[in-house]
Every structure is written in C-alpha cells, then in structure tokens.
Amino acid sequence: xxxxxxxxxxxxxxxxxxxxxxxxxxxxxxxxxxxxxxxxxxxxxxxxxxxxxxxxxxxxxxxxxxxxxxxxxxxxxxxxxxx
Numbered sequence: 001x002x003x004x005x006x007x008x009x010x011x012x013x014x015x016x017x018x019x020x021x022x023x024x025x026x027x028x029x030x031x032x033x034x035x036x037x038x039x040x041x042x043x044x045x046x047x048x049x050x051x052x053x054x055x056x057x058x059x060x061x062x063x064x065x066x067x068x069x070x071x072x073x074x075x076x077x078x079x080x081x082x083x
Contacts, residue, residue: 059065 059068
C-alpha cells in the first residue's frame with residue numbers, strides 16, 4: 001500500500017516540476033508575436049487562381065464549369081484586393 005502512495009506522490013511531483021519548467025520556458029521566450037493570415041508571405045505562393053494549375057477539364061457538366069469559373073474569378077478578385 002505504501003509503495004502505491006509513494007509512486008503517486010512521485011508522479012505528482014514530476015508533473016508539478018514539468019508544469020513549473022514549462023512556465024519558466026514561456027516566461028523566458030516572452031509572448032508570441034501576433035500573426036496575420038493575410039500577410040504577403042502567405043499570399044506569395046497563391047498567385048492568380050488558375051496559374052500553375054493544370055489546364056484540364058475537371059467536369060463535363062457545363063453548369064458546374066460555370067460555377068467553378070465564377071468561384072475562381074471571385075478568388076482572384078479577393079487576392080487582388082489584399083495586394
């Protein structure tokens with residue numbers, strides 16, 4: 001019985017030590033810099049929506065093709081607004 005209690009106390013002590021070390025690491029590193037998802041670095045790889053994509057017919061359905069074209073045009077417009 002005493003061995004179980006001792007191992008439980010040891011595990012709790014290790015956990016508390018781990019938490020304390022983690023808090024010290026956080027304080028040492030300082031706060032994380034704020035991030036922006038729409039930065040130039042993130043947008044650099046996007047380019048115009050069709051650029052780099054293979055020129056192949058994905059669907060035979062004319063209505064779906066028009067929907068895809070409209071969606072790509074909308075994406076191009078939003079990317080242009082961010083730049």
